[in-house]
Amino acid sequence: MKFAVIVFPGSNCDLDMYHAIKDELGEEVEYVWHDETDLSKFDAILLPGGFSYGDYLRCGAMANQSNVMSEVVKAAEAGKPVLGICNGFQVLTEAGLLPGALLRNKNLKFMCRTVDLQVVNNETQFTSQYKKDEVIQIPIAHGEGNYYCDxxxxxxxxxxxxxxxxxxxxxxxxxxEDIAGIVNEKGNVLGMMPHPERASNDIMGGTDGLALFKSIVKQWRETHVNHA
Amino acid sequence: MKKVKVYVTLRESVLDPQGSAVMGALHSMNYNEVKDVRIGKFLELQIEESGRDIDTVVKEMCEKLLTNTVIEDYRYDVEEVTSK
Structure with missing residues (x-):
């Protein structure tokens, strides 16, 4: 399975994401620069955390205007798994691939710590390897993760x-409603503020994030390899 | 040449924690008559004649990039720039 890690100017979790896929998951992965115009060779698209374009104007706003985003939309429409973490989640809401928006944290502080997350829905292609309502520990690091929608x-x-x-x-x-991550209606686009790629090896303090990436691979193998 | 002033504010339904913090500070300074503070953005654009309708262009720019209409409202004024 071949993953793309999209790199915007100002992305800073792209290396973590690459490491998680290549070294912890053992799958193929490539960095893809934001002006790329073809993502057709990839099976899954990852939008990493960071501060794309300095988060000037609004977080994710300018990243959404880069060339690669029309390809990300195309991949999402084709049903490929698209995962946006932290700044990647913000980009996906700006792109309209996910509903709502991320506002400034209510306490106005940048929050950087490990939090408890509940897996509310384990029937997605991103969460099948978790148990329903399982509580996992995943790090967060954001100043604008306050999910809002009407x-x-x-x-x-x-x-x-x-x-x-x-x-x-x-x-x-x-x-x-304590929302930390949502999928689109079709279930193939996930956006979340916490960083599962930072919980993919014991030396990082935990491995609870790995099951998310394993879920993606499992789904892909079941639909592509077994029917090949 | 036209000068376009765009005012961006959070929608009324959206909490503005920055505004609340500033209101708290104003109250602590004894300006208790302040009942609400909303913090927004102000953008100034210089736009030259292009044959395209300026209202259409400004609205498009606001909705495609300058604001996120899920959380923000905007209004704008157009002023003539007179060269000296």
Whole structure:
């Protein structure tokens, strides 16, 4: 399985993501610069954390205008798994691939610590290797992770079971309904503020993030390899 | 040449923690008559004649990049720039 890690000017979790896929997961992975215009050879697209374009104007706003984003939209429409973490989540909401937006943390502070996350939905292609309602420890590091959407959108997120992760013990940023991660309606685009790639080896303090990447690979193998 | 002033504010339904913090500070300075503070952004654009309708161009730019209409509202003024 071949992963793309999209690199914007100002991305800074691209190396962590690359390491998690290559060394911990043992899959193929390539960095893809933001002006690339073809992602067709990749099976999954990863948008890493960081501060794309300095997060000037709004986080993710200018990254959304880069060439590669129309290809990311194309990949999402084709049903390929697209995962945006932290700044990547912000980019996906700016692109309209996920509903809502990420606001400044309620306490106005940059929050950097490991938090408890509840796996609310383990029936997605990103979470099949977790148990339903399992609580996992994943690091967060963000100043703008306060998920917001209007009431109508929230109702549809609930009705379609699109809320995937919630903060379990404390809500670090004031997000609506403790939301930490959501999928699109089709279930192939996941955005989350916490960093599973930073919890992929014991020396990092935990391995709870690895099952997310394993879930993606498992789904892909089941649909592509077994039917080949 | 036109000068376009774009004012961006968080939508009313969206909490503004920065605004609340500033209001708290103003109250501690005894300006208790302040009942709400909302912090936004102000952008100034210089736009030259292009044959395209300026309102259409400004609205497009606001909705495609300058604001996120999920969380923000905007309004703008267009002023004539007179060269000296």
């Amino acid at each position: 009431e109508e959108t929230l109702a549809s997120l609930k009705a379609n079971n699109q809320i995937v992760f919630t903060y379990a013990s404390e809500n670090p940023n004031g997000s609506l």
